[in-house]
Amino acid sequence: MGSSAATAPDKVNLAIEARGLIKRFDGFTAVDGVDLSVPEGAIYGILGPNGAGKTTTLRMLLGIIDPDEGVRRVLGHDRPHEVAHTIGYLPEERGLYPSMKAYEAIAFMGALRGLPLAEGRRRGKELLEAHGLGYAIDRQIRQLSKGMAQQVQLLGTLVHEPRLVVFDEPFSGLDALNQGKLERMIRGLAEKGTTVIFSTHVIAHAERLCDEVAIIAGGKVPFAGPVDVARDRIRPQVRLETRAQDGPWRAALPAEARHEGSFWYFSLPGSGIEPLLRALIEGEAGVLSLSIERAGLHDAFVAIAGEAAARALEASPDEETAR
Numbered sequence: 001m002g003s004s005a006a007t008a009p010d011k012v013n014l015a016i017e018a019r020g021l022i023k024r025f026d027g028f029t030a031v032d033g034v035d036l037s038v039p040e041g042a043i044y045g046i047l048g049p050n051g052a053g054k055t056t057t058l059r060m061l062l063g064i065i066d067p068d069e070g071v072r073r074v075l076g077h078d079r080p081h082e083v084a085h086t087i088g089y090l091p092e093e094r095g096l097y098p099s100m101k102a103y104e105a106i107a108f109m110g111a112l113r114g115l116p117l118a119e120g121r122r123r124g125k126e127l128l129e130a131h132g133l134g135y136a137i138d139r140q141i142r143q144l145s146k147g148m149a150q151q152v153q154l155l156g157t158l159v160h161e162p163r164l165v166v167f168d169e170p171f172s173g174l175d176a177l178n179q180g181k182l183e184r185m186i187r188g189l190a191e192k193g194t195t196v197i198f199s200t201h202v203i204a205h206a207e208r209l210c211d212e213v214a215i216i217a218g219g220k221v222p223f224a225g226p227v228d229v230a231r232d233r234i235r236p237q238v239r240l241e242t243r244a245q246d247g248p249w250r251a252a253l254p255a256e257a258r259h260e261g262s263f264w265y266f267s268l269p270g271s272g273i274e275p276l277l278r279a280l281i282e283g284e285a286g287v288l289s290l291s292i293e294r295a296g297l298h299d300a301f302v303a304i305a306g307e308a309a310a311r312a313l314e315a316s317p318d319e320e321t322a323r
Contacts, residue, residue: 013040015164015195016061020070023056030056032219034070038197038212043190045206046199047301048216049312054199055092057216058168061197062089075164085114088162092169094153098142102128102152105141109156120159127155131181147178154182158189165189167198171205183209201316207297215301217309233303234295235267243286252279268292 016038023031031053038044046054059065061072063080074080074087096105106127107120115123128137133151141149150173157165167186171179186196186209200206206213207227214224223230241263242249252275257266269276273292280287295303302310 012037014038014073015040015042016044016072016074016197018057018061018070018072021057021060021067021072022069023053023060023065024068030219031060031067034214034216034219034221036061036214036221036224038195040195041190041193042195042211043186043209044195044197045210045213046197046216047201047203047206047213047297047313048199048305049201049309050316052216052309052312053219054201054216055168058166058197058199062087062166085160086163088113088157088160088165090154090157090165090167090170092172094150094173096141096149096153096156098140100141101138102133102136102141102144103138105152106156106159109153110159113160113162115160123159124155127159128152131155147174150174151178151181154185162194164195164197167196169200170198171200171202179205201313203296203298203301203313213297215304217305217312223304227297230300230304231295231297233300235270236292236294238264238266238268238273239289239291239293240264240266240280241288241290242280243288244284247283247285249280249283249285252276252283262288 014037016036018034018036021031021034021036022029034053034057036057046057048054056065060067061074061080063074063084071078072080075083077083080087097108100108103121103124106124107115107117110120110123111117125137128134131151133148136144136148136152141152144152154170157167170182174182183205186198189196210227212224212226213230214221215230223233243262245262253264254266254269257264273290277287277290298310301313
């Protein structure tokens with residue numbers, strides 16, 4: 001698949017493909033022409049502030065709601081309900097029956113996806129043991145902390161061993177320790193070939209985990225593709241320290257170069273660093289240090305979606321409340 005992907009992108013196996021998705025609620029357009037292509041086995045992030053349309057997009061992909069316009073294919077099917085048994089979905093609204101025991105709650109969630117109840121109970125106990133929650137197997141959900149209950153629901157999302165897992169704001173409400181556990185779990189799923197798609201308003205999670213992202217703002221997707229391609233929208237930044245303050249080498253620096261003390265700051269020239277290095281050496285600039293820093297996903301988000309969307313992203317509370 002790797003070699004053919006460069007010459008024939010349409011041959012890449014896609015877990016999810018959406019074209020022109022539009023959804024309106026009472027005259028308000030929540031999603032406005034979204035296109036997505038999620039490769040099989042990828043970790044794919046939908047990144048945007050609260051109210052940007054992330055949850056509505058996921059619900060359309062899963063067939064929970066239908067788009068007003070556009071088409072979507074999930075695991076090769078036009079009707080997502082036909083493959084519901086191969087999908088795991090963790091919605092933003094967490095909820096388990098409080099009187100159920102932890103392992104029974106996992107089994108119940110598996111049964112909703114076609115897993116026999118007895119097998120679900122067996123797997124539920126195994127999953128709880130494997131994730132350090134063996135002591136909670138027979139505890140009722142009401143006896144668990146919020147974080148533990150979220151972990152039980154997460155395991156229930158995975159108990160039927162789905163090919164595609166969809167998480168809506170999965171990190172919300174988790175402490176740093178459990179966020180780290182979830183990140184490791186997501187990487188483990190991808191290593192086994194499971195496709196993982198998750199929405200988030202936290203750039204750090206997307207940057208650490210995702211192969212590809214869709215940036216969504218105001219119901220539109222101004223960028224969808226590899227994280228590296230998003231970062232490359234901004235040229236890398238160079239920090240140069242020289243012993244000499246002036247000389248013929250100065251002509252080789254870009255016009256926008258900023259001088260502070262013995263340091264120069266500027267964007268990496270389109271010709272690369274080698275011609276500049278030659279000019280610095282031949283001009284006896286006395287290079288003391290030189291570093292090239294690639295743009296992060298945050299800077300790329302600002303460049304792609306705009307300052308207003310970036311401010312909304314940073315202002316998004318931990319709990320997703322908007323559509």
